[in-house]
Amino acid sequence: MSRLLHTSDWHLGHVLHGHSREEDFDAVLAEIVAIAQESQPDLIVHSGDLFHSSRPTARDLIRAMRTLTELAAIAPTVVVAGNHDSPTYFEFLNLVSGPSLGRGLFFVDRLRPAHDGGVFTFDACGGEQRIRLAAMPFVHPNRFWQRSSTSGTSHADYAEAMRGLQAELMEALYKGYDAERDILLFMAHVFVTGATRSPSERAVDESFETPPEDLPVVSYAALGHIHRPQPVQGLKFPARYAGSPLPMDFGEADDSKSVVIVDADPGRPVRVLPRRLSSGRRLANFIGTLEELKAAADQYDGTFLKPVIVGAEPGVLLAQKIAEIVPHAILVKPAPAREAAADAVLDFDPVDEPDLPEAFRAYLASEGLSNPAAESTVTAFIQLLNELDDETPPTVRAEELLRTALEDTWTETS
Known part of the structure; x- marks a missing residue:
């Protein structure tokens, strides 16, 4: 029986509201x-978003390579680039630590044809079985943009x-397929229609989805992109998002994070075992009272705590009181609960424009910002509003050149 370990979306370098997650x-x-x-899997796959930024720090590069090298010492390890990853960085990592050095570590930087890193073949079970993997990194919609299109890619x-x-x-995956020996896998960094998203997935564009029925039929599809x-x-074969190993935001606080272990034999249903x-x-x-x-x-x-306090007045003293109650928690955006009365009415004519500086000052106070800091912020806000009063924006050089070209068009003479 062949075994696969599927992990995804590490997002190394992610910072939680200004707090480092390196320890985590x-x-x-x-x-x-x-x-x-x-x-002891026969193959390990990482389905994208290794890093949180396309320009990871040296520390995050070291953290990624140290872990992937340890995994590759256990089994061949394949990593595809996600939408947060830099294809150029992946190309470099593959050059300096990939198969050319015999380490069993493979980086797929961009979509590649089968003969050039798009399809992998690995022996399993001492050579009695064979795992064949088709790898699809994140594919940006701009790849399919047509010059004749005025609205971009639909x-x-x-x-x-x-x-x-x-x-x-x-x-290519099915070419030379041996039903008695081969196990076929598909790995992709893609948003499949119907997947349950998390608030931290701000870069997922729902307008470019892949219908689940479009996924290729294989023994197992290892997916990345959703945390x-x-x-x-709704599929007749197992396809799964491994998810991120850490919660990326408080909307994922109750998620059970995991990696996925897949056991497979040729011609038989696979067994999918999430490991928490x-x-x-x-x-x-x-959410509650003090x-x-x-x-x-x-x-x-020892937790990252996001407290919302009922019945408390906004201000810097609230954060201090919370810190005294939970001194061993890392507080993130402590705030009073905002409750609107059911019979609340507007105290100004709706047709009148509200006083934006006063509204902004009230908002800062509700967030617990102290008076001196709040006033300096409000002053900067008023300056920005005054700059916007001039409704005639200055022209830029490119606009001037375009207007000149349109006014003095060139026509071909016979």
Whole structure:
């Protein structure tokens, strides 16, 4: 029986509202390596967004390469570029640490034809079985933009083009297919219609989806892009998002993070086993009074805590009171609950324009910003508003050149 370990969306370099997550990344990556050592897979795949930024820091590069090298020492490891990753960085990493050095570590920087890194073949079970993997990094809609188009790439254009690209990979994947020996896998960084998103996925464009029925039929499809671990529904074969190993924001505080272990035999249904990850500091939401927070304070030790306090007045003293109650929590945006009375009415004529500086000053106060800092911010805001009073924006050089060209068009003479 062949075994696959599927992980995804590490987002190394991610910062939680100004707080470093390096400690948490180190812990959860060590846990992933430990699971790989215990389960002894024949192949390890990472389905994209290795980094949170297209220009990762040297520290994050070291963290990624140290972990991937440890994984590659256990089994061949293939990583595809996600939408957050830089294809150029991936090309470099493949050059300095990839198969040319015999380390069993493969980076797929961009969509490649089968003969040039689009399809991989690995022996499994001592050579008795063979794993064949088609790898599809993130494909940007601009790839399918037509010069004749005035509106860019449409949803239909994207879906049709993706079907064509996947068909090319699958044709190569099935070439020489041995039903008694081969296990076929597909890995892609893609947004599949119907997947449950998380608030942290701000870069996912829902207008460019892949319908689940367009996914190629394989033994298992390893997907990346969505941070919440979940299966793709409505398919006759298993396809799954491994999800991010750490919660990326407080909307994922209750998610059960995991990697996925897949056991497969040729010609038989696979067994999909999510393995829960428990490392890294927990994210917690709290809504209640200060007294209720005090009663439950112990459970928030060592967590990133986002508290919303009922019945409290805004101000800097509120954050201080919360910190005294939960001194061992890392506070993120502590704030009073905002409650609107059911019979609240407007105290100004709706047709009148509201006083924006006063509204902005009230907002800053509700966020707990102190008076001196609030006033300097309001002053800068008023200056910006005054600059916008001039409704005739200055022209730019490119605009002037274009206007001149349109006014003095060139016509061909016979």
